[in-house]
Amino acid sequence: MYCLGPMIPYFNLETAKSLSTNQNNFQYFEWLDSQPPNSVLYVSLGSFLSVSGPQMDEIVDGLHLSGVRFLWVGRGDTVRLREKCGKLGKIIPWCDQLKVLSHCLVSGFWTHGEWNSTIEGIFFGVPMITLPILADQTTTSKYIYEDWQIGWDAKREMKTRGMPRSGEISKMVKRFMDSESDERKDMMIRARELQKVAREAVLDGGSTRMNLDSFLDNVMRA
16 A cells, blocks of 8 residues: 555646636635735535525534635525625635635635645644534544644534524634634644644655655556
8 A cells, every 4th residue: 555645736826826817717816915914714515415595504604703814615505695794704605725825815624624624734834623514534533623623513513403693703713713713723733743744754754755766667567
């Protein structure tokens, strides 16, 4: 067995922004560039088996109440969510997630806990809120908040088994994005440590390069 990772196209990011601005990017780069430092929570709850409509409404109401700036990929719910998000939020149907997570003003990621999104969040050192729905998302969420301690499980943090309500969501998001709190500072330290491990793995001499070379050498000799 040869272990390789993180398997994301990180090497495209240097030229990606200039290429994307010539396309229909819903002006999210321009919006991001205009926000205060480390102030934006990026929200993407998946394109498959996402949360219910009523839960979406509670989340967007909670984000609005929190006073936190957020960029939300709403996909099919874009129009409805846009009517409720307020002036501090921006709702778009699609974005290039890697480029958003790499943006210097994005300091939080609310995700459903899908593995690819988790790896991308780790690669850019972004703390995460998880709202797992099914399958491996629950296990990944457990890694994030319990093992790696680089984020929170939304339902556990709000101590609720049912649908999280807007008031609870508002309080949680405000705490999560408070850059002056000790728990946030500790989370950032751990996120950066894990980011360093992920990035070193893909450098020359890192585990991914070494394992790939070993694999190819084994194939050639065979």
